[in-house]
Amino acid sequence: MKPAHVRLENIAKRYGEQWVVRGVNLNIRAGDFFTFLGPSGCGKTTLLRMIAGFAIPDEGAIYLDDQEVSRMPPWQRDLGMVFQNYALWPHLTVFENIAFGLRERKIPRAEINQRVHQALEMVDLKGRESRRPSQLSGGQQQRVALARTLVIQPRVLLLDEPLSNLDAKLRVEMRLELLKLQRDLGLTTIYVTHDQEEALAMSSQIAVINRGEVIQVAPPRTIYEQPADNFVAAFVGQANLIPGKVRARMDAMLTIEVGAGNNNIVQVVDAGKNFQPGDSVQLCLRPEALELSLAGADRPTMNQIDGKIVAAAYQGASVEYEVAALGMIVKARVAHAKGQGLFQRGDAVRLAFAPEAANCLAPSNGA
Amino acid sequence: MPPTTTATFAPPRQRTDWWQGGIMAALLLVLTAFILYPVLRVLWISVSDDQSNFTLIHFGNFFRRPLFREALWNTLWSGALVVIFSAILALPLAYVLARYEFRGKLLLQTAATLPLVIPPFVGAVALQLILGRSGMVNLLLMDWFDISIPFMEGLTGVVIVQTLHFFPFILLNTVVSLSNIDASLEEMAQNLGCHGLRLFRRVTLPLMLPGFIAGSLLTFIRAIDDLGTPLMLNQKNLLAPQAYLRITTIGMDDVDGYVVCVVLVVLSMVTLLAARKYLSLAEYATVQRAAPVARRLQGKNLAIVWFVIALTLGISLLPHIGIVMLSFAKVWSFSLLPSSYTLGHYEEILFRVPHFVINTLIYTLLAAGLDIILGAAIAFLLLRTGVPGRNFLDAVATMPLAIPGVVLAVGYLRVFHGWDFPGLGAPLTSSWVILVIAYTMRRLPYTVRACYAALQQVHISLEESAQNLGANRLCTFIKITLPMIGGGLVAGGLIAFVTSCVELASTIMLVPRIELGPISYGIYLYMQSPLGRGAGAALGVVAILLVSLGTYLTHRVFGGRAGNAFRV
Numbered sequence: 016m017k018p019a020h021v022r023l024e025n026i027a028k029r030y031g032e033q034w035v036v037r038g039v040n041l042n043i044r045a046g047d048f049f050t051f052l053g054p055s056g057c058g059k060t061t062l063l064r065m066i067a068g069f070a071i072p073d074e075g076a077i078y079l080d081d082q083e084v085s086r087m088p089p090w091q092r093d094l095g096m097v098f099q100n101y102a103l104w105p106h107l108t109v110f111e112n113i114a115f116g117l118r119e120r121k122i123p124r125a126e127i128n129q130r131v132h133q134a135l136e137m138v139d140l141k142g143r144e145s146r147r148p149s150q151l152s153g154g155q156q157q158r159v160a161l162a163r164t165l166v167i168q169p170r171v172l173l174l175d176e177p178l179s180n181l182d183a184k185l186r187v188e189m190r191l192e193l194l195k196l197q198r199d200l201g202l203t204t205i206y207v208t209h210d211q212e213e214a215l216a217m218s219s220q221i222a223v224i225n226r227g228e229v230i231q232v233a234p235p236r237t238i239y240e241q242p243a244d245n246f247v248a249a250f251v252g253q254a255n256l257i258p259g260k261v262r263a264r265m266d267a268m269l270t271i272e273v274g275a276g277n278n279n280i281v282q283v284v285d286a287g288k289n290f291q292p293g294d295s296v297q298l299c300l301r302p303e304a305l306e307l308s309l310a311g312a313d314r315p316t317m318n319q320i321d322g323k324i325v326a327a328a329y330q331g332a333s334v335e336y337e338v339a340a341l342g343m344i345v346k347a348r349v350a351h352a353k354g355q356g357l358f359q360r361g362d363a364v365r366l367a368f369a370p371e372a373a374n375c376l377a378p379s380n381g382a
Numbered sequence: 383m384p385p386t387t388t389a390t391f392a393p394p395r396q397r398t399d400w401w402q403g404g405i406m407a408a409l410l411l412v413l414t415a416f417i418l419y420p421v422l423r424v425l426w427i428s429v430s431d432d433q434s435n436f437t438l439i440h441f442g443n444f445f446r447r448p449l450f451r452e453a454l455w456n457t458l459w460s461g462a463l464v465v466i467f468s469a470i471l472a473l474p475l476a477y478v479l480a481r482y483e484f485r486g487k488l489l490l491q492t493a494a495t496l497p498l499v500i501p502p503f504v505g506a507v508a509l510q511l512i513l514g515r516s517g518m519v520n521l522l523l524m525d526w527f528d529i530s531i532p533f534m535e536g537l538t539g540v541v542i543v544q545t546l547h548f549f550p551f552i553l554l555n556t557v558v559s560l561s562n563i564d565a566s567l568e569e570m571a572q573n574l575g576c577h578g579l580r581l582f583r584r585v586t587l588p589l590m591l592p593g594f595i596a597g598s599l600l601t602f603i604r605a606i607d608d609l610g611t612p613l614m615l616n617q618k619n620l621l622a623p624q625a626y627l628r629i630t631t632i633g634m635d636d637v638d639g640y641v642v643c644v645v646l647v648v649l650s651m652v653t654l655l656a657a658r659k660y661l662s663l664a665e666y667a668t669v670q671r672a673a674p675v676a677r678r679l680q681g682k683n684l685a686i687v688w689f690v691i692a693l694t695l696g697i698s699l700l701p702h703i704g705i706v707m708l709s710f711a712k713v714w715s716f717s718l719l720p721s722s723y724t725l726g727h728y729e730e731i732l733f734r735v736p737h738f739v740i741n742t743l744i745y746t747l748l749a750a751g752l753d754i755i756l757g758a759a760i761a762f763l764l765l766r767t768g769v770p771g772r773n774f775l776d777a778v779a780t781m782p783l784a785i786p787g788v789v790l791a792v793g794y795l796r797v798f799h800g801w802d803f804p805g806l807g808a809p810l811t812s813s814w815v816i817l818v819i820a821y822t823m824r825r826l827p828y829t830v831r832a833c834y835a836a837l838q839q840v841h842i843s844l845e846e847s848a849q850n851l852g853a854n855r856l857c858t859f860i861k862i863t864l865p866m867i868g869g870g871l872v873a874g875g876l877i878a879f880v881t882s883c884v885e886l887a888s889t890i891m892l893v894p895r896i897e898l899g900p901i902s903y904g905i906y907l908y909m910q911s912p913l914g915r916g917a918g919a920a921l922g923v924v925a926i927l928l929v930s931l932g933t934y935l936t937h938r939v940f941g942g943r944a945g946n947a948f949r950v
């Protein structure tokens with residue numbers, strides 16, 4: 016079947032008095048690997064269930080290939096869903112689990128046989144067809160669940176945290192397998208996760224969701240490098256959020272006064288947010304964007320801030336420092352090679368970063 | 383016996399203290415004396431000849447006699463019918479209760495437990511008045527159409543009475559297994575294109591089947607165990623009444639009675655084992671996410687459901703209505719309603735001969751207390767110690783589920799008759815103590831279950847942290863464990879109390895003298911004569927009230943999990 020595109024228009028859903036999804040507009044192109052990313056309870060599952068047809072939106076409309084399906088029952092939508100707990104039927108064998116959807120579609124027996132075996136081969140589970148789900152390992156169950164959904168050639172693949180029940184190593188392996196399958200089949204995939212690393216590694220588009228609202232929709236790099244606001248900045252990866260005030264603007268270059276003390280003027284590139292002198296802003300600085308040197312070292316092309324090491328955590332390939340600077344704690348991650356010396360608690364240091372390395376965001380309003 | 387849940391619970395401690403061994407020995411002594419030995423004695427008599435040699439000749443005779451073959455067949459057949467009709471009554475209700483939200487749901491839930499509060503033999507009498515040859519319904523039918531339907535004759539009557547009494551067991555078990563089905567299992571099927579009746583047949587039904595079958599088998603055990611209903615309806619050719627009549631009319635030495643007993647035990651044991659097997663299969667479908675969201679019922683569907691509720695309520699309340707009316711009736715025969723009313727029957731049983739009520743309270747409360755002590759001790763040994771022999775203890779404590787009351791009573795009569803019990807100065811069977819013992823043993827499995835479940839909830843680390851903070855063992859038990867398992871213990875005791883209140887089978891065989899009889903015995907006696915029926919009914923109403931009170935309290939203590947108490 017040809018992969019479909021999915022459009023959500025102004026979707027809202029409430030349970031009782033509480034709105035758990037609000038004003039969601041999304042356009043998911045055919046063939047996209049589209050991820051809903053957000054903290055626990057933000058409404059990802061609810062959104063996915065509305066697309067699958069297990070919940071009906073209170074407002075707005077859902078389109079599959081331009082056909083409105085908001086109220087169509089789940090069994091008519093032809094979407095494949097993989098549940099977080101796999102939802103394998105314990106009373107059926109692996110074969111029967113996978114054949115289930117084909118039988119519903121009244122496919123001839125011989126073809127069912129052939130397609131189930133193909134699916135088993137695809138997920139690398141040949142020879143296990145007569146087992147019960149309880150006789151499989153977690154990863155194998157996961158793959159049966161995937162095969163069961165893929166075998167019906169769904170128009171869209173919906174995955175609700177499919178890897179969260181697996182151990183760390185298996186999770187990374189399955190991630191790659193899943194991605195390969197998706198690419199090979201060219202399936203439109205909607206993937207729900209609260210694991211930002213997973214989202215960055217797999218997606219072609221990410222929608223970051225908070226409290227039922229979509230905050231930003233963009234490819235992984237944009238999400239990480241140009242977060243739309245400080246929620247995205249803090250949720251995806253680590254971020255130092257430093258309050259400041261715009262003093263001047265020259266083309267795209269902003270001059271910003273941060274904190275108190277010496278060396279508190281920094282230059283930052285404005286990525287299209289159009290801040291004006293006098294605006295309050297927040298600087299988003301990734302820990303790995305900061306360079307660390309002994310106090311007094313001078314890097315004239317970079318912004319420089321003085322501080323003092325408060326804590327150092329050795330992590331093998333890198334060292335994470337906490338630096339007291341600008342009246343707050345700033346985190347810096349520095350690559351570490353064997354034999355290199357470490358800064359010690361109490362050392363006076365200088366933090367430096369390039370004007371393009373920082374992001375200038377609107378200050379948080381309470382959030 | 384109880385379901386073994388996760389491995390996170392306390393591992394048995396390996397060190398065995400002398401006092402643990404002491405408790406174990408005492409428990410084994412008691413259970414052997416009052417459960418194992420009497421039953422083995424019955425078994426031995428059925429397979430030995432005059433010279434105490436092993437023989438199967440008695441069983442050969444049993445199967446050669448048409449009378450017994452018919453009794454066996456009747457038992458199996460009526461038991462099966464009870465299960466089938468109960469299932470027909472229970473399944474739709476179970477589905478509606480588990481899957482829909484609607485106004486009046488609570489009413490339906492309550493209606494569903496009402497049959498449990500009326501002892502089946504009391505229900506039998508009441509239904510005679512309503513469905514019997516000259517009962518209400520037939521009088522009306524005669525009036526209107528000049529026909530009469532023999533609802534209560536022969537096996538039909540037994541099946542009707544037992545169905546109305548036992549269908550809640552299937553209902554409760556099925557509701558539990560339906561709500562244990564993980565929501566995503568059904569949603570996944572819908573996602574793959576399956577819905578409606580097909581969804582029910584391909585996914586829901588297979589998943590709820592184990593619980594349903596376990597409930598059915600349990601119902602079967604209870605149906606063949608029931609002595610009161612056939613006796614009240616004068617339907618003698620079933621196994622339980624045959625055993626009873628053999629022993630009481632022909633005598634303690636009639637081997638046939640023992641053979642019938644053994645056949646009954648074998649039937650129950652096999653059924654119980656099958657039920658256990660099915661329930662262990664049921665474990666696989668337990669919840670990860672809450673049961674499927676209850677859908678709201680409205681409009682036409684709501685009307686249909688309400689019709690079903692009204693029908694069920696009506697049918698399951700028939701016995702209650704009949705018995706209450708009879709208890710107030712001065713004269714009630716060959717007429718639609720009693721011709722005049724009186725409070726005399728209550729005066730009789732509460733003031734003139736109050737001992738039935740008083741005896742019941744004494745016996746059942748004693749039995750419940752003993753059950754709590756035994757149950758708690760057994761649960762403790764099973765969960766918190768490594769004393770050898772725990773599995774054996776567990777097995778023996780579960781056995782009573784599959785030992786019909788008649789059989790236990792026959793065993794007691796055989797073992798304790800004719801020799802003075804130490805400390806009593808008389809045979810145990812000539813004292814009311816034997817009734818307390820019988821009740822205690824009969825209900826022990828339920829209390830053990832309740833105590834086991836309660837103690838299992840208390841993670842051992844809770845006790846250990848108290849000990850770590852300086853509390854000794856006794857202090858830990860009193861301050862930590864007891865408060866946490868108290869509810870479970872009380873619930874276990876209440877179940878023992880409720881079910882003992884209406885225990886007839888062992889009672890009528892073991893009551894030494896009339897004035898030592900409890901309510902169930904009183905009802906049985908009164909009901910033998912038309913003149914006594916009013917007083918019998920009044921006793922029946924008292925029994926219903928006691929059971930209702932107990933059931934209500936159980937629900938209060940157990941909360942929504944009350945249904946669990948009736949599972950295998």
Ligand SMILES: Nc1ncnc2c1ncn2[C@@H]1O[C@H](COP(=O)(O)OP(=O)(O)OP(=O)(O)O)[C@@H](O)[C@H]1O
Binds near residue numbers: 035060062
């Ligand atoms: N059936 C329901 N009834 C009432 N509230 C619900 C229901 N389902 C979800 N909610 C609420 O809606 C909100 C969003 O839930 P949802 O399951 O969509 O979150 P989620 O983003 O998937 O979280 P998680 O990452 O923990 O799975 C939560 O606050 C939850 O409590």
Ligand SMILES: [Mg+2]
Binds near residue numbers: 059061
């Ligand atoms: Mg979720």
